Amino acid sequence: MIKAIVFDFDGVILDSERIMYLVTQNLFHRYKVELPLSIWSQAIGTQHGFDSISYLEEHAQVKIDRKAFREERNALFNRLVDEEEVLPGVRSILEQAKALGMKIGLATSSRGDWPRRHLKRFGLSDYFMSIKSWDDVQRVKPDPALYLQSLESLDVAPKEAIAIEDSFNGSLAAKRAGMYCIVVPNAVTKQMPFGHVDGCFNSLQDVSLDKLIRYFSSELRAQA
Structure with missing residues (x-):
């Protein structure tokens, strides 16, 4: 039986990934360098997946003041992201989980x-x-x-929990932990491959947690 749900944060609860990409892309444009989404996506859902400053230095043929670049980028990013509201459907899923007596966790890189x-x-x-x-x-x-730490903290087995992700790296982590995983891709992750997950939705507004639990529970029974 499904007893818990574990959220990713960036891209699932807060639309921060799109904003960081746009801010970084705008800074690149000062040097007349494009930042393809296919390259940037290496960084999504993890840490140190892509060194954007090294990429900029290579393609602009200049030396970048890393500290100044990061400070300007982060200041712009924080100003914009602080204006963002929680993504659609998040409150609904939290309320559904609470009503169903589920344990709720968060796992973020x-x-x-x-x-x-x-x-x-x-x-x-x-x-x-x-x-x-x-x-x-x-x-x-x-x-x-x-x-794995989230499962231990919530005191549930992998097949008793659903992860909600938006990226390839995040969903791969959930599946490697043995969990069910659904993804809600956003503007910067929608091109990623998600053939390994258990469900893909356009928005959390489209998700009925009760139906999802019944589906996964019936799958577990069929495997028993």
Whole structure:
């Protein structure tokens, strides 16, 4: 029986990935360098997946002040992302999970203060029994460590939990942990391959948690 649901944060609860891509892309344009989404997507859902500054230096044939670049990028990013609201359907899924008596966790490759600040801003902190982040593991997604720690913290088995992801790296981590995983791709992840997941939705607004649980529970019974 499904007992828990574990959310990713960036791209699932907050539309931060699109904003970071647009901000970085705009900075690249100063040097007349394009940043293809296919290249940028290597960084999504993980840490150190793509060194954007090295890429810019190579293609612009210039030396970049890394500290100044990061400070400007992060200042622009934070200003824009602080204006964003929680993504559609998130509150509905949280309320559905609460009504069903499910345990709710979060597993993110970001530092822990990042999701906590925005969950508090959205008024969503109290829904989460467990938050596992970059600070808690030696390797982030696509390694399964974040999800394995979430399962342990929530005291559930892998097949008793559903992960909600938006990226290839994140969904791969969930499947490697042995969990069910559904994905809700966004503007910067929709081109990624998701043939390994258990469901793909345009929006969390389209998800009935009760139907999803009944489907996965019947699948488990069929495998028994």
